[in-house]
Amino acid sequence: MKPANLKTLALELNLSISTVSKALRDSYEISQETKKKVTDLAKELNYQPNPFASGLRKKSSKTIAVIIPEIANNFFTLAMDGIQVIAQEMGYHVLTYLTQETLSNEIASINHLRSGRVDGVLMSICSETSNNSHLEMLNDIGIPVVFFDRVCENLPFPKVTTDDYESAFKATQHLIDANCKRIAFFGGSRHLSIMNKRRNGYLNALEKNNIEADPNLMLDFNDNNEENLQIIGSLLSGKNPPDGIFSAIEKLAINTYEICYQLDINIPNEVKIISFSNLRTASFLGPPLTTITQPAFEIGHEAAAILFRLIEKKQMNDIPDKVVLKSTLIARKSTL
Amino acid sequence: MKPANLKTLALELNLSISTVSKALRDSYEISQETKKKVTDLAKELNYQPNPFASGLRKKSSKTIAVIIPEIANNFFTLAMDGIQVIAQEMGYHVLTYLTQETLSNEIASINHLRSGRVDGVLMSICSETSNNSHLEMLNDIGIPVVFFDRVCENLPFPKVTTDDYESAFKATQHLIDANCKRIAFFGGSRHLSIMNKRRNGYLNALEKNNIEADPNLMLDFNDNNEENLQIIGSLLSGKNPPDGIFSAIEKLAINTYEICYQLDINIPNEVKIISFSNLRTASFLGPPLTTITQPAFEIGHEAAAILFRLIEKKQMNDIPDKVVLKSTLIARKSTL
DNA sequence: ATAATTTACGAAAACGATTGCGGTTTAGGT
DNA sequence: ACCTAAACCGCAATCGTTTTCGTAAATTAT
Known part of the structure; x- marks a missing residue:
């Protein structure tokens, strides 16, 4: 069964297509009757209404x-939830593209958006x-963009971050206060500004406490899970293992748990983890994991809220350049 | 900067729009040169190409x-991943709608799809x-649909399920083998066929082992987390608590862990959980949770694969009516 | 009663891509 | 030299909606 269109309605009512269209959009030109x-x-x-036709004509797609x-990542899942909630409220549709941490996919996705x-x-x-x-191409296109979490600084x-x-x-500092002496940093790609910020926070905390940073304890991981497990394994089973680990990435903390279970290393007695x-x-982990928890839902929600303001060009005056939502440290047994 | 369109190309090359279009679509009418x-x-x-223009003309949207x-649910997240992977491969875009377990949202979402x-x-x-x-409306529209996991039987x-x-x-049976005598079933909405199937599997296993089902141990939960915690709490702290729990929903198992931590109930000694x-x-939970793990990624991937066959009307002969992918039981300490 | 508005609607031109059809050129056959 | 057919290309209609503009009728003002 073909869906009804303006022509159908117009024919049925003995009106013109334009009248029907205006009536539906509540135009002042049309009588209440x-x-x-x-x-x-x-x-x-x-x-x-046919979204292609109106998209073509109005050059907007909602x-x-x-x-x-x-998407298989708790942070992004929650952020996505925050985005969807407000998008649905505003009557917008949401297209998702996963880059799988791959630049070529990112470029391909952006290219899809060139056409409006x-x-x-x-x-x-x-x-x-x-x-x-x-990414600069996004700028050339002139389409509103809001970055969240992993932003591009320049x-x-x-940008909405934590x-x-x-x-x-x-x-x-939490690990230092828990009496850790050799604190490792588990990070990710150096290209990401959030990683550098987290690394700097780590370094400055060490410095402030007069602890010398040990390059052997600062590890950058990539997306290869097997390799990461090996690296963590050799660090923890090697000589001079850390007695505290600050992981900037959730996945690496879980990997660490896995290795500790394998090597029978006691958390938090032998090594503390945050x-x-x-x-x-x-x-409910064994032991419960001390976390820095990002307000993921809120980050997504806020980023989307800003985007919609940009799109609908309302309150353009108070569009913030940056929004920083605070994360919370929740101390649990893994650092006790 | 406006994106290039056929007119731009045609003008630049001194060709007609139609020639350019045909050239891009590799028509036999156009010379190699x-x-x-x-x-x-x-x-x-x-x-x-402008997706609205071609969508309008070709009546297909890719x-x-x-x-x-x-989306904040491990199963759906993984399924989504499986869907996205194949969609990206096939050059399709993915629109996501969350119903938030609410019928009115489901109806609204489906209504959005009436327009092609x-x-x-x-x-x-x-x-x-x-x-x-x-849902029958989906049938009227004549649009290809594939159900996964929570299917509509009639x-x-x-349908792709486990x-x-x-x-x-x-x-x-696993709980019975672990010597549980009073096994509870934690389920969800009776409207869902998968819940009924899981409940039936539970009941039939009891029957086969000559254990009489206790209605007090069969609980249906809704989406209210606080309420669910209370129900679980009063069950476990009441008299005649279960010594084994089979949860058909991941969230309820986590809730149960929370209650057990609160009430200091030992898993698996006092109560076993699967x-x-x-x-x-x-x-890595304390204790590690015995799970029935659904092949979530594969379910999403397979469902999408079938959908694309339907859409592109290829191999229409061997479109399966049902695909059942097996889940795996992974025994861990919570049922030891 | 006539002029000036206002009200209510329709005609038609976009938006950009696709495609059937018709037309022109070129090559090949006789 | 003439005819046929293949190769190559452009015209114009089409998809459904939006929007500008024009205009008749109804209302108000003079």
């Missing part, structure tokens, strides 16, 4: 794109993104 | 919709969905 007849019939036939590295498919973009860059010529788009530096500082994490089961 | 000139320029100007109850916005739909129904007049769409009955049977779950940290 006619409007009622039109909207009634539209409801009866369950008329939905659709946004979300470009993220991965979406009215705006929410984005968290992938770990391979070092130069940003493809681009003129609003207080990475401060949180990392606190996390490290990690950036949105794991809902952090409290 | 011209094709090369056109594709070269298209690449140079980074031409992307887009699919995924309608799921929630998408070429196909992947769907897992929400727990409030009892009657399915709105609709003529392909072996819910058998897995539930095995799970219950749960349907895609928790990546199941092995």
Whole structure:
């Protein structure tokens, strides 16, 4: 059964297509009487405007794109939830693109958006993104963009993040306060500004406590899980292992648990662990994991809220350049 | 900067719009020479066909919709990953709609699809969905649909699920083998066929072992987390508590852990737990949780694969009515 | 009663890509 | 030299909606 269109309605009501269109959009040019007849019939036939036709004509799609590295990740899942909630409220549709931490995918995704498919973009860059010529293209296109979490610092788009530096500082201080002497940092790609901020927070906390940073304890991990397990394994089973670990990535904390279980290393007695994490089961791990928990839902929600303001060009005056939402340190047994 | 369109290319090359269009679509009517000139320029100007224009004309959008109850759920997240991977491969875009377990949202989402916005739909129904007049509408529209996990049995769409009955049977048998005498079943909405299958697997396993089912031990939960915690709490702290729990829903198992921590109930000594779950940290919980793990990624991937076959009308002969992928029982300490 | 508005609607041109059809050129056959 | 057919390309309609503009009728003002 073909869906009803303006022509159908117009024919049925002996009106012109343009009148029907205007009636549905509540134009002042149309009488109340006619409007009622039109909207009634539209409801009866369950008329939905063809999004391609109106998109073509109006050059707006009521659709946004979300470009993220991965979805099977508690942070991004929660952020996505925050995005979806407000998008649904505002009557927007959400297209998702996963880059799988791969630059070529990121470029391909952005290329899809050149054609006006979406009215705006929410984005968290992938770990391979070092130069940003493809991101500058977003600027050329002139489409509203808001970065969240993994932002690109030197681009003129609003950014929603958490207080990475401060949180990392606190996390490290927390380990120091727990009497750790050799604190390792588990980080990710050096291309990501959030990683550098977290690393700096770690370094400055060490410095403030007159602890010399040991390069052997600062590890950068990539996306290869097997390799990461090996690296952690050899660190923990080697000589001079750390007695505290600050993981900037949730996955690495879980990997560490796995290795500790394998090597029968006691957490927190032999090594304490704190990690950036949105794991809902952090409290029920063996032992419960001390976490820095980002307000992931709120980050997504806020980023989307800003994007919609940009798209609808309302309150353009108070569009913030940066929004920083605070993470919370939740102390649990893994650092006791 | 406006994106290039056919007119731009045609003007630049002194060709007609139709020639350019045909050249890009590799039509036999166009000479190799011209094709090369056109594709070269298209690449140079980074031409992307306007999706609204071609969607309007061709009545196809290269887009699919995924309608799921929630995204902050390990199963759906992984399924989503499986869907995205194949969609990206096939050059399709993915629109996501979350119903938040609410029927009205489900109806609203489906209504959005009446207008040809998408070429196909992947769907897992929400727990409030009892009657399915709105789903039958999908049939009227004539759009390809594939159900996964939470399927609607009496609709003529392909369904991808796991072996819910058998897995539930095995799970219950596993508890019986672990010497549990009073085994509780934690389920969800009775509207969902997968819940009924899991409940039946539980009941039949009891029956086969000559254990009489105790209605007080069969609990149906809704989406209210606080309430659920209370119910579990009063069950476990009441008289005649269960010595084994089979949870058909991951969230309820986590809730149970929370209550056990609160009430200082020892798992597995006082109560053993097994749960349907895609928790990546199941092995590291205190104690590690015995799980029935669904092949979530594969379910999403397979459902999407079938949908694309339907959309592209290829191999229509061997479109399966049902695909059942097996879950695996992974025994861990919570049932030791 | 006539002029000036206002109200209510329709005609038609966009938006950009696709495609059937018709037309022109070129090559090949006789 | 003429004819045929293949190769190559452009015209124009089409998809459904939006929007500008024009205009008749109804209302108000003079």
